[in-house]
Amino acid sequence: MCEKPAVSSEHVPPKCIFPESKDVKGINLRQHLITVPSCDVHNSAKSKDDEFLMVSLAGIFGNNSIGFQHKFSKVNRAIRRSSNRLLDAAFTKRKHYKLERDNKFLEVIWGTFDHVRLNDCFTHIAYGLHFHHFERRFKGQVKVIMGYLHSKDMSNNNFVQFIKDRAAIDLKDVERCGKNPDVFYYQFVAPDEHGIYLLHMRFYGGIDVYASFLPEDKTKPYNLALELMNEGIETVINLDGKEYHVNVKS
Structure with a gap:
């Protein structure tokens, strides 16, 4: 991202979007993750956005079963711990609905994501992947x-x-x-x-x-x-x- 000295490393994408084995029936999806060198400023700034990105991505309609398992395990735990502040950060506007099927209810959120913040997250990841793939800073x-x-x-x-x-x-x-x-x-x-x-x-x-x-x-x-x-x-x-x-x- 910049020319400052790299004093640490960061995961791209963030490690938290990869489910832990306890949440996906013992499958280890946290192996061989991509890391790149980072300065303190960009790494600390990015860490604030990691959970935001996780909440914004997991559970979206169209995701595979891994994404949904992640949503109904770790992501929901994080949302509860934050007393819904993570949802407030992810959405600028939102409405909650309950869908019923076979006497079971599924809560669905329909709303507007924080597009600017998402754009910053994906741009950050793009720079990291470029460095990892081509071994040079873009x-x-x-x-x-x-x-x-x-x-x-x-x-x-x-x-x-x-x-x-x-x-x-x-x-x-x-x-x-x-x-x-x-x-x-x-x-x-x-x-x-x-x-x-x-x-x-x-x-x-x-x-x-x-x-x-x-x-x-x-x-x-x-x-x-x-x-x-x-x-x-x-x-x-x-x-x-x-x-x-x-x-x-x-």
């Missing part, structure tokens, strides 16, 4: 897109879906890295003609996060479609015969 711009969140803005959802579909093409034959893929794995795509490259992170089998890397010695390419979208102009993007409508006027 200098340049990193932009994160959270492919698992849904917005009230359908144009935003359409653009995110385009990114996911485009990434799926680029990632088709790319190696998945990570010793505990049911919890987390990542993939780096080779740089394109502009020197920009993509990182794909998947958590709990269903949470997709993307980060683009633009090195400081490269110039951001001009993209007409992006410029039109940024100006609020209705834009249609085509990919393999599929259309993605952005800034559609009602």
